[in-house]
Amino acid sequence: xxxxxxYSIMFSPGISWEADNCRDSFSASALFFIACxxxxxxxFSFASADFILFLPVIFFEWLASAAILHFFxxxxxxxxxxxxxxxxxxxAELPFLFLPAAKILASSxxxxxxxxxxxxxxxxxxxxxxxxxxxxxxxxxLSSAGALAAFxxxxxxxxxxxxxxxxxxxAVLLI
Numbered sequence: 548x549x550x551x552x553x554y555s556i557m558f559s560p561g562i563s564w565e566a567d568n569c570r571d572s573f574s575a576s577a578l579f580f581i582a583c584x585x586x587x588x589x590x591f592s593f594a595s596a597d598f599i600l601f602l603p604v605i606f607f608e609w610l611a612s613a614a615i616l617h618f619f620x621x622x623x624x625x626x627x628x629x630x631x632x633x634x635x636x637x638x639a640e641l642p643f644l645f646l647p648a649a650k651i652l653a654s655s656x657x658x659x660x661x662x663x664x665x666x667x668x669x670x671x672x673x674x675x676x677x678x679x680x681x682x683x684x685x686x687x688x689l690s691s692a693g694a695l696a697a698f699x700x701x702x703x704x705x706x707x708x709x710x711x712x713x714x715x716x717x718a719v720l721l722i
Contacts, residue, residue: 572634573634576633576634576635576636576637576638577637579637579638579640579641580605580609580636580637580640581602581605582644583637583640583641583643583644584598584605584640584643585598586643586644586645586646586647587643587646589646589647590643590646590647590649590650590668591646609633609636609637610633612636613629613632613633613636614629615701616632616636616683616697616698616701617629617632619696619697619698619700619701620632620683620686620687620689620694620697621687622697622700623689623693623696623697623700624689624693625683625686625687625688625689625693625694625697626687626688627686627687627688628686631686632682632683632686632687635682635685635686636679636682638678638682639675639678639679639681639682640675640678640679641675641678642671642672642674642675642678643671643675645671646668646671649664649667649668649671650664652667653667679698680694680695680698681694683697683698
């Protein structure tokens, strides 16, 4: 991957995903996914041994999140392949490669600003979230509202089920 391709994946993903045929390269997707997760572990000061132990869980998370988001994207009218989405999803996590650099920058240059790393990390997570929405729009040909709804639906369901469980527990305790 050249610097130009990296720049286009980061800032104009739709054009880059179509031109570079990222959907054809499972190995590149797996490599990007592992690298992004490793950089997240490194930025938040987890040990490398922990990363090796969590690698199967991380791969399961990749598979499960792609399957769940695929289900909801199809529920909201999207038409796309789950295998293409599975291969494109790690490219939306490329901003996480900047987390260790943000931590170094926050601890050295911006050391007087105590929330510098937190602010940069939030900006990186928002950037990755935006790229994930763009992946859903690109792969499933959804509108931005449809992609956002498909992305938010699993979290909303978990929130509703958790609230219902807490309500039922409180009701049982009152009886």
